Amino acid sequence: MTPGARLQSAIGILTGIFETRQPADRAFDAWARSSRFAGSKDRAAVSEIVFSVLRHRAQLAAATGSDAPQLLAFAAIALLQGEGADAAAARADGTPHAPSPLTDDETAALRAAALPGPDAPPWVRLNYPEWLHPEFEAALGNSLEAEMAALMERAPTDLRVNALKATRDRAMALLADENVETEPTPLSPWGLRLTGRANILGLASFRDGVIELQDEGSQLACLATGVTPGEQVVDLCAGGGGKSLALAAMMRNRGQVHACDTDARRLGKLMPRAQRAGIRNIQTRTLGRFAPGAADADLADLEARMDCVLVDAPCSGTGAWRRNPDARWRIDPETLAGYRAAQSEVLARAARLLRPGGRLVYVTCSMLPSENEKQVEAFQAAHTDFAAMPWRSLWPADIAPPPHANDGAYLRLTPGSAGTDGFFIAILRREG
CATH class of the missing domain: 3.40.50.150 (Vaccinia Virus protein VP39)
Structure with missing residues (x-):
């Protein structure tokens, strides 16, 4: 897939999510199943755009003055991936499967876009609904900024070792034999945390009941x-x-x-x-x-x-x-x-x-x-x-x-x- 085609795919997924409120993982999986031509790098690139927009939606909307999925996707590439406005806009070159060229107003908004600064309200900078702010403030107090920033990060993938079948050390060794590297979780005695990517459901350790996916x-x-x-x-x-x-x-x-x-x-x-x-x-x-x-x-x-x-x-x-x-x-x-x-x-x-x-x-x-x-x-x-x-x-x-x-x-x-x-x-x- 070309960079433009990847962007257009992301825009299509985001549009469906915004319009139907369908969970993002289901929307992305549906696109992946219907897009057999997309390789692993294509899927990763499309996923990066989609989930960057969802994590930073309030920031990107404030930056562009718009909540339209197309402009948010362009802004994610320009501001979060660091390509800049002109490089992002260049993906909309009118070639097959790429977005249509931006309008003059969209181009101007993208070039003027800047992520909100420290004076912006926390629900804008940290991307959560304004109406929930009083509850988060009551729950988190002085930790609000740090905790809401942590909620914007990607979660690790944790496994639970089935103590009926293996010790944690034994499970680590079995996973290593399957080329899956893990490290012990710091708090749970049963937990292992992936240090890279892996298809957990396809592993013998999973099929044999040694491990389960669990935070x-x-x-x-x-x-x-x-x-x-x-x-x-x-x-x-x-x-x-x-x-x-x-x-x-x-x-x-x-x-x-x-x-x-x-x-x-x-x-x-x-x-x-x-x-x-x-x-x-x-x-x-x-x-x-x-x-x-x-x-x-x-x-x-x-x-x-x-x-x-x-x-x-x-x-x-x-x-x-x-x-x-x-x-x-x-x-x-x-x-x-x-x-x-x-x-x-x-x-x-x-x-x-x-x-x-x-x-x-x-x-x-x-x-x-x-x-x-x-x-x-x-x-x-x-x-x-x-x-x-x-x-x-x-x-x-x-x-x-x-x-x-x-x-x-x-x-x-x-x-x-x-x-x-x-x-x-x-x-x-x-x-x-």
Whole structure:
């Protein structure tokens, strides 16, 4: 592909993302599948333009005075890739598959464009919606600039070593034999971090269940549950089951993990993963709708019996913006309100399942207080028999020391402070 064709492809992908709010990874994958002529270097170049625009959309819009995907893509090449306005505009030469030549107004805007300086508002310089600024400011305080800058960086690719099949050192050696170089993650005892690129799903180590893709922060959330062999555990929002697999491995295949979700399609992927990992103590169940004031037919047999319920709640995903930079532009007040309502509902559903002395572990990949501390406070106000536990109280010190993080009841992980995705973890014990 020519440079112009790469740029035009990026503009087409961005236009679809802006118009339909389709997740960027799906839009890019759809383009790649339909563009068999594009080699690996072409795909990498197109991806670089697309995701540069999504990470820096507010900056580029302020620089050009426009939110049109075409001009933002040209500005990304001119300002972020350092080609300059004239070189970027030269890609629009009217040749087949290249963009049409820029208009005089577009050319003038591109030549005048400059990235916002230090006096620009933080939501412009650091690329997040202005309406979320009060929440981020309340959550991050003096760390706001550093943390929001960290959320603009690319996330590393982390793996979790399946402790039922290999030690971390053994897994590193197996991966090295497949020409995949890794290094230990600094916080999780199970974690490996890629130091280069690799097709993880095509590796023998993956097919044999030695490794799984999982961010280090997600691994730490599993450790914080403190699950032990023989316990009865519910993963109430299991999705594809990444945390269920980690919990089952912590339990050494003894006891039971009940992996539950309302999405049968996603949950259906779990049992093949469990079989590959050598895990035998997981069972799945698909859940229907829940009404807090009515009986819960789907989970009636588990009520007041569980030692631990993990609620990996649906949320805004603001802590994972490094991986999904387009998500920062899809969130709106109505969507956030919907997440908060879902969080309240799933917490109420979880409360019924715990025996006296059992614990509820509430986890989000959000950095917003309205989804984190405020949700826990509202839950405790409605469920006075639940008391917050310090997050270190259940940490399995025989597996790994707890991370150096904040004191208090809640564990907060952020890209800037921990190098992980943003996570919030609260542990609530049922008294009586």
